[in-house]
Amino acid sequence: MLDEAKARLAANGSRKSGRLYKILIIKRNGKRSRPLTPVYEIGPDGSDPAYREAHLVELGTAPHWQPKKKRMHPGAAAKPFLRPAFDAEKETAVKVFADTIGPAIEAQAARLARRAAKKGKS
Template identity: 35%
Template sequence: MTMKLKIEGAGDIERALGQLARGTAKGVGRRAMKKALKPVADMAEATSPFTVKVTSKLAKSQYRSAAGDRGRSKVVLYVGPVRPDGSVLPHGHLYEFGTAPRFHRKSGKSVGAMPARPFMRPAWDANRAQVLATLKRELWTEIEKTMERARRKAARAGS
């Protein structure tokens, strides 16, 4: 399940990020997004048997559908189930959406159906407004921290 969040009308944030180097601005965005998406991951993890993390990793099978997400100036993070080592868990969608009755091809033996047990969508719906508010706040905090670090670095270089 892919959900995109686009902030419009945040011109001050865009201008402040535009004053930073692209790599620095992407780091600012990444740190702010991780903090903003943490409540979604925590709620999803509490309602599922999986470990749920905010990550930039995808399974190999997901790369093609996420091709439009990549770009030089884009910061993309995903919230989803992962294995304990942090690698992607490929069957989380089966738990989220359920399955129809399944049968073995050769023997015809029924292996059952799995009912849908949504955990990501309810977590997103419950935290959507909070994510946006937190993202705006954290972006400003990260921009200010970055500007302060740059000022200190310039002061050290000047003395």
């Protein structure tokens, strides 16, 4: 999904400086993750100031006044790259998740079944 987002960012002409492209990462969300339910996100690295541009590229902007420059900005058309990458790769992500986590879930279920069977014999 990350590779797809980067490819779309480059293809839609939003890679002028390359800053946003360079800071796209996969990161674990520490606030929403739990030991048994980790949450990962794809997006810009918040430690770089360029992260503030991501939503403007994704969603576009309306014309607006720029007080520091004392002029009107004409706005910018949306150039989505994250949502289309998600839409294109979500089924692959689910398959990778299932292939990775599925066997562990099955093994844990088998352990619990054996434990329950032992308790039933006692």
